[in-house]
Amino acid sequence: MAVRGKEFPNCAFRQTLDVLEGKWKFAIIHSLLLHGTMRFKTLERDVAGITARMLVKELKLLEAHGIVSRRAYATVPPTVEYTLTECGLSLEPIIEAIQAWGEKNRAVISQA
Amino acid sequence: MAVRGKEFPNCAFRQTLDVLEGKWKFAIIHSLLLHGTMRFKTLERDVAGITARMLVKELKLLEAHGIVSRRAYATVPPTVEYTLTECGLSLEPIIEAIQAWGEKNRAVISQA
DNA sequence: CAGAATCCCATGGGATACTG
DNA sequence: CAGTATCCCATGGGATTCTG
Numbered sequence A, B: 001m002a003v004r005g006k007e008f009p010n011c012a013f014r015q016t017l018d019v020l021e022g023k024w025k026f027a028i029i030h031s032l033l034l035h036g037t038m039r040f041k042t043l044e045r046d047v048a049g050i051t052a053r054m055l056v057k058e059l060k061l062l063e064a065h066g067i068v069s070r071r072a073y074a075t076v077p078p079t080v081e082y083t084l085t086e087c088g089l090s091l092e093p094i095i096e097a098i099q100a101w102g103e104k105n106r107a108v109i110s111q112a
Numbered sequence C: 001c002a003g004a005a006t007c008c009c010a011t012g013g014g015a016t017a018c019t020g
Numbered sequence D: 001c002a003g004t005a006t007c008c009c010a011t012g013g014g015a016t017t018c019t020g
Helices: A012-020 A025-035 A040-046 A052-064 A092-104 A106-110 B012-020 B025-035 B040-046 B052-064 B092-104 B106-110
Strands: A068-073 A079-084 B068-073 B079-084
Touching: A012 A025, A012 B025, A012 B092, A012 B106, A025 A040, A025 A052, A025 A068, A025 A079, A025 A092, A025 B012, A040 A052, A040 A079, A052 A068, A092 A106, A092 B012, A092 B092, A106 B012, B012 B025, B025 B040, B025 B052, B025 B068, B025 B079, B025 B092, B040 B052, B040 B079, B052 B068, B092 B106
Parallel strands: none
Antiparallel strands: A068 A079, B068 B079
């Protein structure tokens, strides 16, 4: 939906949703906010339910948007670490708000 | 992904994401927060790009989750109004946070 | 371990036409 | 106006296998 940016040039809200779009990005960012720098496998384990394939894809998108940064080490076996950029860290208020709402409304949403 | 609630019973964060999941829910709630009670057609016009079909579907889900309430009047042509419930209104901090982030990072995300 | 490569299915979601 | 009903396609996303 990169097109949308052209259709509605100044809608910062919708553009943000495009960056965070999809099933996993909030969860990935949430995990990185909690744990700081993380290896690929650690992330995969922490983001419950995600597959390696999707994690790769989502991380690439987040990296392209400047939300996370990737650093690879030439070890055997390979080590790759992911970290939130400054821009990514600035998403914390959003994640916090979601977390807070979830805790207050646990009863409400659990029945759904 | 209603199943996830069973797999990870106490993950309020992920449950919240399930409620807000999909391409349109944030935008719909955003619009309702700005304008208060809205008619179907008004919502359709305000949520840029959405089709009536999707708007119906998303509103039903939001209603099922207790986020919005629907009131129909027996007029000709019919009038149907949608309003955020108290629970829905309590999502405002999340929407605000997204909006705020979007405005601060307009430059960053516009290039993507 | 960190992916890339395939395969494949479900469904999200658009377009269009119709109705009370 | 506020939907419902079809049709149909794109792609999101899971499972599995392979490699440096």
